[in-house]
Amino acid sequence: MGHRLSEWTGHGPILEEDIAMTNIGLDLVGQASSLLTLAGDIEGEERSEDDLAYKRDVKEFKNTLLVEQVNGDFGRTMMRQYLFDVFHFHLMQALSDSKDERLKAIASKSLKEITYHKRHSREWIKRLGDGTEESHARMQNALNELWMFSDDLFVSCDGDQELEDKGIIPNLDNIKSQWDSEVKALLKEASLTIPEEVFMMKGSRKGIHTEHLGYLLAEMQFLPRAYPDAKW
Amino acid sequence: MIERSPGLTEGEIWNHLSEVCDPEVPVLTVIDLGIVRNIQVVNGKVKVVITPTYSGCPAMNIIEQDINAKLIEKGIDNFTIETVLTPAWTTEWMSKEGKAKLKEYGIAPPNIGAVGSGRPKECPNCRSKDTKLKSEFGSTACKALYVCESCKEPFDYFKCH
Numbered sequence: 309m310g311h312r313l314s315e316w317t318g319h320g321p322i323l324e325e326d327i328a329m330t331n332i333g334l335d336l337v338g339q340a341s342s343l344l345t346l347a348g349d350i351e352g353e354e355r356s357e358d359d360l361a362y363k364r365d366v367k368e369f370k371n372t373l374l375v376e377q378v379n380g381d382f383g384r385t386m387m388r389q390y391l392f393d394v395f396h397f398h399l400m401q402a403l404s405d406s407k408d409e410r411l412k413a414i415a416s417k418s419l420k421e422i423t424y425h426k427r428h429s430r431e432w433i434k435r436l437g438d439g440t441e442e443s444h445a446r447m448q449n450a451l452n453e454l455w456m457f458s459d460d461l462f463v464s465c466d467g468d469q470e471l472e473d474k475g476i477i478p479n480l481d482n483i484k485s486q487w488d489s490e491v492k493a494l495l496k497e498a499s500l501t502i503p504e505e506v507f508m509m510k511g512s513r514k515g516i517h518t519e520h521l522g523y524l525l526a527e528m529q530f531l532p533r534a535y536p537d538a539k540w
Numbered sequence: 541m542i543e544r545s546p547g548l549t550e551g552e553i554w555n556h557l558s559e560v561c562d563p564e565v566p567v568l569t570v571i572d573l574g575i576v577r578n579i580q581v582v583n584g585k586v587k588v589v590i591t592p593t594y595s596g597c598p599a600m601n602i603i604e605q606d607i608n609a610k611l612i613e614k615g616i617d618n619f620t621i622e623t624v625l626t627p628a629w630t631t632e633w634m635s636k637e638g639k640a641k642l643k644e645y646g647i648a649p650p651n652i653g654a655v656g657s658g659r660p661k662e663c664p665n666c667r668s669k670d671t672k673l674k675s676e677f678g679s680t681a682c683k684a685l686y687v688c689e690s691c692k693e694p695f696d697y698f699k700c701h
Contacts, residue, residue: 310596324675324685331677338596342625413626417595420628420701421681424657428676 309375309392310336311528313385321382328428329385335421342414349410362532366522367515370465374457376521380450383436383443387450390429391491395461397422398486402478411476430494437498444499451495452503457518461487465513548616553579553586556614563602564680565698567645570603574633577624586611586619591629593701594681631701648686648697657699663688664695 313333320326344357355363374392379385400422403415436443462484471477495502511517531538557579558571570576570590578589588607592600604621611619631650639649648660648671657676662669668690675685676699683696 324677327679327685328675328677331681334596334598334681335594336596338592338594342595409626413624413628414595417592417625417628421595424676427656 309371309389310334310340311524312375312377312379312388315379316385325382332389332425332428335418335425339414339418339421342417346410346414358532362529366517366525369517369521369525370513370515371521372457372512373460373509373518374454376518376524377454377457378520380453381446383432383446384450384453386429386432386436387447387454389425390433390494391454391458392461393422393426393429394487394490395483397426398483398490399478402483406477407475433494433500434498437495437500447498448500451500455503456506456509459508460510460512463510463513548581548584548586550579550581553581553588553611553616556610556616557588557607560603560606560610563599563606565642565645565647565682567641568638570607572635572638572641574629574631574635575603576607584618586616588619588621589624590621591624593629597681599680629701631698634698642698646695647683648695650698650700652700657684657701660686660695660697663691663693665693666691 310333313329313336316326316329317333318326320329340361341357344360348355348357348360372392374388377388379388397419400415400419403411404419406412406415433447437447438444462480464480468477468480472479492502509518554571554576557576558569560570562568562570562573562575565573573593575590575593576588577591578587580587580589588611590600590603590607600623604623607621611617632652634650642649643664646664648662648664651658651661659673660671663671663686666688668688670689671686672689673684674687674694678685678696682698682701684699685694686697687694
């Protein structure tokens with residue numbers, strides 16, 4: 309998601325939003341860097357955050373499908389952001405009580421930043437969803453296209469149960485019910501309708517992604533692959 | 541080898557580091573900002589503990605290098621710099637001098653006690669209280685963009701965090 313937002317840098321519809329998306333992207337890249345460093349430590353194979361970000365291929369990435377979706381127009385980017393921000397907020401809020409001290413530290417730090425992100429995307433959903441005919445149509449269209457990736461946010465994988473029993477990670481069903489009530493209330497307020505009978509795409513926790521991630525990684529990983537171990 | 545006085549104290553290190561400025565807001569030192577959390581001197585070995593303002597703050601690496609350079613400049617070579625995330629940085633750690641310097645520099649200081657990121661007490665240019673939020677995200681992660689309705693000047697507000 310951080311990388312996707314960085315694609316807006318210099319292309320935002322107005323200067324303030326260009327800066328906002330760049331700022332949010334920066335927060336997310338910073339948080340990812342802390343989480344990848346922790347993952348590398350736990351794995352114990354001396355892989356650094358950069359190794360994990362730049363030297364893995366599509367199937368080794370376990371990011372949720374929503375965040376790899378293309379930016380589209382500004383409205384679509386905000387819809388993707390909002391659906392993710394609400395999930396991110398509740399997940400990190402729960403992780404702020406994790407029994408794992410390192411995870412707890414990253415989550416408490418991130419939560420302060422995510423609070424801004426959510427407030428920002430939330431305002432845009434309301435403003436554009438309940439705005440002009442054109443902005444409403446674009447937001448409804450974005451929701452129709454992105455809704456199919458929303459269930460993937462809450463899919464568990466092997467090992468989750470054990471971590472949950474130990475109090476390290478929260479139960480994702482609880483996160484889902486918090487997400488559901490918050491998102492549904494706001495969409496209603498923004499005069500947007502959740503599409504019905506949507507095929508829900510899932511698979512990220514198994515490394516199954518949409519076609520977009522490969523292209524994203526090609527760009528994101530170009531420099532370290534072309535110039536291994538380059539430093540600046 | 542540089543001769544080190546045997547009685548190196550924590551106070552001296554704090555003094556040395558009050559000469560290290562933030563690369564993005566150069567009127568503030570790393571002490572003003574509350575980035576330096578702890579300094580310990582044990583058997584002549586110095587440990588400096590720092591914390592980032594925001595997770596993605598691009599200045600963190602430079603700050604670490606600057607602290608590194610400053611200690612070496614002061615003839616101290618036996619030290620480590622450790623980064624911690626907890627407790628998470630807050631603007632409440634910003635010093636009084638820091639806030640005064642920010643204002644002088646044209647950035648409205650964090651208005652502590654306000655709800656959320658708060659809003660500036662006044663325009664740092666003309667002191668008018670009539671200010672308007674332009675964007676919650678400013679030129680760096682720690683700032684928001686405001687405009688003064690009275691003098692019409694845009695200005696940065698250092699957010700409560």
